[in-house]
Amino acid sequence: MEILTHYTRHLRSVRAVLIAAALAGALTGILFASQHASAYGVNYCVGWEPSGGSCVGPQHTLTADIAYDDTGSEAFVCEIAQYPGGGYDGGWGCGNGVAETCYQGNQLLRGEIYNDSIYWLYMNGTEFYSQGCP
């Protein structure tokens, strides 16, 4: 009888250890996957923009906004974010590379891209609303 009791207790502890291991593994897996798969991104304003042309994206609780010149011409592109009711969150950033602006993700914003070169540029913007952005 004592052996049976010990046997049962042992089985319970083994089961507990295995269940704990499975839970820990599952949590680790979810965390790992979420770090790599939580880039909820939306492309906007994909196309040719004339010199001085701009385009505004959809409204999201932005965490990141990317402005990109697909022509790879090193031309100046600009980026800013608008509040839904008007006005801007910060100023314009203009440069000749890949531009990414990071936001805290606690307010609704709309990304805006601007062609600051003298040429037509094939541009696009991408808004992210659930991802890290340092």
Next chain:
Amino acid sequence: MSVTRSASATLQVALPGAPPAGSSRSLALRAGLVCLASAALAAAVATLGSGTASPAPGAPATAIRAGAGVIFAVPAAEAAAFGVLRRARTPSDTFKQIRRGVGPLGANPALARTVLAPAARAGVLPRLVSVVPAATGVCLRVLEVQGYAQWWCVPTAQAVRGSLIVALLPPAPTPRAAARQFLLGLVPDGVSTVTIRSAGGVGHKVAVRGNVYATAAFRPISIAFKLPGRGLVSYRVRD
């Protein structure tokens, strides 16, 4: 406590006392395998789920955000070209992240070097400017206010030509409406000053510190400097 499931179980029961080492190892091994299996299963389910729930970013953004793995050391080509990335990091190389994560092109905030940290903020003057190495390029990261930062990155080959130039302008319907701006850029070793020419034809020299020049400017139109081995180069600013 250990029991071996066999006909002779009664003889092998260890009562009382520590379980045999082999049994503990077996349980640890099984637990490890279960842990790995459940981790893989959960990761697969989570990845599939998120893939169907969100639109896929376009190719450029994917390349910028996720295509490059994060780096953990300054790439040799970047260290060779930019002295600021060769110097040891110090406590002054603080980096306030907006949302924890990886920068564009695999840039790692843990490798950032501070090049500008004004004591007070005025106009479009940023709070903090850092040079951050990335997997396939170099970035200037500009913290403008506490909850808002901009990254500008170019491939290393472009950066060593001094072509990473950034202008910060106040909010306005278009950036061209703003005449006063803050100009900064990254140049390789050997460039000690740059000359910024403005619309009125006026040029002024700006010193380079930590491979970066930074200054307020009024309608700048070009930046020129002597690049070691290439002579005088000039870039149009905002065309």
